Amino acid sequence: TRAVQAFDKVVDSVCPFCGVGCQTSVAVKDGKIVQVDGRDGYANENRLCVKGRFGFDYVMSAERLTKPLIRRDDAPKSGDIDLSGVDPLTIFREATWEEALERAAGGLKSLLDTHGGKALAGFGSAKGSNEEAYLFQKLVRQGFGTNNVDHCTRLCHASSVAALMEGVGSGAVSAPFNDAMKAECIIVIGARPTTNHPVAATYFKQAAKLGAKLVVMDPRKQDLMRHASHSLVFKPGTDVAMLNALLHVIIEEKLYDEQYIQANVSGFEALREKVKDFSPEAMAEVCGIEAEVLRDVARTYATAERSIIFWGMGISQHTHGTDNSRCLIALALITGHVGRPGTGLHPLRGQNNVQGASDAGLIPMYFPDYKSVENADIRGQYENFWGQALDPKRGLTVVEIIDAIHDGEIRGMYIQGENPAMSDPDQTHARQALAKLEHLVVQDIFLTETAWHADVVLPASAHAEKLGTYTNTNRQVQIGRPALEPPGEARQDWELIVEIGRRMGLDWNYKSVSEVYTEMASVMPSLRNISWERVEREESVIYPADAEDKPGNEIIFSNGFPTSDGRGRITPADLLPPDEVPDEEYPLVLTTGRLLEHWHTGAMTRRAGVLNAIEPVGIAAMNPREIARRGLSQGEMVKVETRRGTVEAILRADREVADGMIFMPFCFNESPANKLTNPMLDPYGKIPEFKYCAAQIEAADEI
Numbered sequence: 244t245r246a247v248q249a250f251d252k253v254v255d256s257v258c259p260f261c262g263v264g265c266q267t268s269v270a271v272k273d274g275k276i277v278q279v280d281g282r283d284g285y286a287n288e289n290r291l292c293v294k295g296r297f298g299f300d301y302v303m304s305a306e307r308l309t310k311p312l313i314r315r316d317d318a319p320k321s322g323d324i325d326l327s328g329v330d331p332l333t334i335f336r337e338a339t340w341e342e343a344l345e346r347a348a349g350g351l352k353s354l355l356d357t358h359g360g361k362a363l364a365g366f367g368s369a370k371g372s373n374e375e376a377y378l379f380q381k382l383v384r385q386g387f388g389t390n391n392v393d394h395c396t397r398l399c400h401a402s403s404v405a406a407l408m409e410g411v412g413s414g415a416v417s418a419p420f421n422d423a424m425k426a427e428c429i430i431v432i433g434a435r436p437t438t439n440h441p442v443a444a445t446y447f448k449q450a451a452k453l454g455a456k457l458v459v460m461d462p463r464k465q466d467l468m469r470h471a472s473h474s475l476v477f478k479p480g481t482d483v484a485m486l487n488a489l490l491h492v493i494i495e496e497k498l499y500d501e502q503y504i505q506a507n508v509s510g511f512e513a514l515r516e517k518v519k520d521f522s523p524e525a526m527a528e529v530c531g532i533e534a535e536v537l538r539d540v541a542r543t544y545a546t547a548e549r550s551i552i553f554w555g556m557g558i559s560q561h562t563h564g565t566d567n568s569r570c571l572i573a574l575a576l577i578t579g580h581v582g583r584p585g586t587g588l589h590p591l592r593g594q595n596n597v598q599g600a601s602d603a604g605l606i607p608m609y610f611p612d613y614k615s616v617e618n619a620d621i622r623g624q625y626e627n628f629w630g631q632a633l634d635p636k637r638g639l640t641v642v643e644i645i646d647a648i649h650d651g652e653i654r655g656m657y658i659q660g661e662n663p664a665m666s667d668p669d670q671t672h673a674r675q676a677l678a679k680l681e682h683l684v685v686q687d688i689f690l691t692e693t694a695w696h697a698d699v700v701l702p703a704s705a706h707a708e709k710l711g712t713y714t715n716t717n718r719q720v721q722i723g724r725p726a727l728e729p730p731g732e733a734r735q736d737w738e739l740i741v742e743i744g745r746r747m748g749l750d751w752n753y754k755s756v757s758e759v760y761t762e763m764a765s766v767m768p769s770l771r772n773i774s775w776e777r778v779e780r781e782e783s784v785i786y787p788a789d790a791e792d793k794p795g796n797e798i799i800f801s802n803g804f805p806t807s808d809g810r811g812r813i814t815p816a817d818l819l820p821p822d823e824v825p826d827e828e829y830p831l832v833l834t835t836g837r838l839l840e841h842w843h844t845g846a847m848t849r850r851a852g853v854l855n856a857i858e859p860v861g862i863a864a865m866n867p868r869e870i871a872r873r874g875l876s877q878g879e880m881v882k883v884e885t886r887r888g889t890v891e892a893i894l895r896a897d898r899e900v901a902d903g904m905i906f907m908p909f910c911f912n913e914s915p916a917n918k919l920t921n922p923m924l925d926p927y928g929k930i931p932e933f934k935y936c937a938a939q940i941e942a943a944d945e946i
């Protein structure tokens with residue numbers, strides 16, 4: 244913290260939004276944030292995007308929760324209820340902290356005593372710090388006695404992580420995005436970095452300008468294609484056809500790295516056999532890309548000295564998301580484009596701390612550092628450390644928890660900082676589940692769509708009000724510092740998790756965030772040599788680090804893989820159709836995603852004045868040709884309908900959207916795209932198919 248003329252203080256911190264993890268300077272005057280600038284961090288070199296620079300005023304919003312709330316006995320509970328314009332104090336009454344915490348913990352404890360741990364679940368948050376994530380998963384495992392703990396990683400890169408764990412033994416990126424600057428060939432597939440990782444995108448554009456081949460593959464056109472050597476606008480849902488065609492060419496033309504495969508890779512022969520039928524000529528019609536283009540991309544990627552792959556939700560949010568990622572892993576493994584500078588596999592992580600929250604164990608199948616809860620030896624270590632028996636079975640994932648509420652299996656939940664009423668697929672089903680819970684505790688900074696369903700609401704702290712560490716997409720553990728005090732009676736998230744734990748009978752005596760970090764780091768080999776003091780001192784340390792006084796390793800997998808035999812493993816993938824394809828009744832494909840100005844469910848950015856002024860209303864975007872073909876007009880109100888429901892939105896003409904498709908962002912509560920999405924899951928990552936379902940559209944007055 245520095246005093247700077249014109250400001251009362253300037254606090255060095257990190258951006259609260261995307262996984263790029265830009266370092267920031269937060270200027271405070273008269274108890275308010277008045278300016279945010281970029282610092283010279285490894286991930287951003289002074290740059291910020293519009294969200295990081297102008298999206299800070301949500302912290303000072305008049306809508307912040309400042310007092311604990313308890314649901315009134317006569318307040319209706321229904322997933323279908325329209326809460327727009329409803330005064331919160333007709334649903335909730337204000338309470339003291341003592342009463343609210345007793346009610347919150349007491350309700351959970353009573354369900355635990357009556358029905359056992361299986362009746363409880365918790366959603367932590369990828370927006371919170373590593374310390375909050377560690378404490379939250381510990382609370383669920385130790386205090387609730389279950390592994391039913393998850394967070395929104397399940398909705399973003401769960402399938403990528405499943406494939407990476409299987410293929411290379413680690414879910415984290417093998418190289419930072421900055422390494423694009425060292426690559427000769429960069430593939431960006433199923434990601435829109437200029438929208439969702441804008442500062443990372445600047446490195447891709449710079450690399451292309453300096454001569455690297457930039458291959459952008461996406462069913463929607465996008466800005467980055469203006470900088471690309473190859474732009475492949477392929478048919479949605481045909482990723483495996485296109486990627487297997489690339490693998491086919493590399494094998495047919497012997498462009499693979501035989502020496503590397505022999506030393507480091509298993510499964511090559513099975514892959515060779517599988518992709519025989521996927522010639523570019525056979526796949527061109529399937530994926531909509533000419534065979535010669537597929538051959539050129541395969542040759543460009545394989546023959547470059549250094550090639551790197553970046554991917555996003557377009558790969559992962561499918562019922563075949565794990566298969567999509569398996570193909571990308573196979574590309575890197577057979578060409579040896581991994582483990583060296585300028586090469587590798589990089590799933591671009593979405594939220595500021597989704598990497599860290601997953602690392603810290605906020606997932607139902609793993610303790611911290613991806614150690615299986617079903618492994619008796621590992622579980623034994625935690626039982627010794629935490630002093631009690633732990634659930635030997637993996638827990639339920641996000642969508643499975645929603646289904647288990649409907650089945651009456653789960654009766655109580657604690658949700659910290661997540662907004663499943665907006666983020667989960669088939670929203671009506673998800674909201675009805677939240678309404679059905681016998682006891683729901685929500686801890687957040689706003690009365691989110693999820694909090695409206697709560698029995699107890701605990702007002703918590705915004706990113707700019709707390710101290711903690713966050714791990715970005717590059718594996719950089721970075722420190723976030725408080726610039727402001729929480730408003731009113733709002734309290735620190737970590738303290739509230741501890742309060743709930745203590746009131747449920749846990750002997751927890753944490754005194755500080757650093758104490759939590761130190762305990763967490765003691766059980767996480769990935770954080771070895773990265774002490775709290777070091778992160779405070781250096782601001783940012785990449786894991787793994789070989790020594791306290793040595794920088795962390797930007798590149799991993801240089802000497803084999805952390806798998807049981809040290810080899811990378813190829814799992815060939817078959818072409819499977821999306822779960823729900825267009826038909827006569829629903830002839831269009833609906834795909835969902837984000838906008839540059841709004842972040843995820845919009846809880847923060849829709850309350851940020853500048854950002855919401857730029858994108859103020861819910862939209863559905865279609866190609867102008869498709870709009871004309873259907874007799875619709877840009878700017879009119881339309882109804883988009885799927886088998887799950889109907890949503891009204893303003894129709895936007897967008898040449899980036901292909902014919903036959905509708906794109907909707909999922910951040911608008913008045914036009915909630917997730918009311919329409921298909922909850923069918925990828926069998927491995929348990930991620931829903933947000934990127935593809937059958938839909939129809941009509942003028943609002945015609946349905």
Ligand code: SF4
Pocket residue numbers: 258259260261262263264265287290291292293294295296440441442443
């Ligand atoms: Fe924040 Fe991401 Fe923008 Fe950087 S790129 S300023 S981390 S939202």
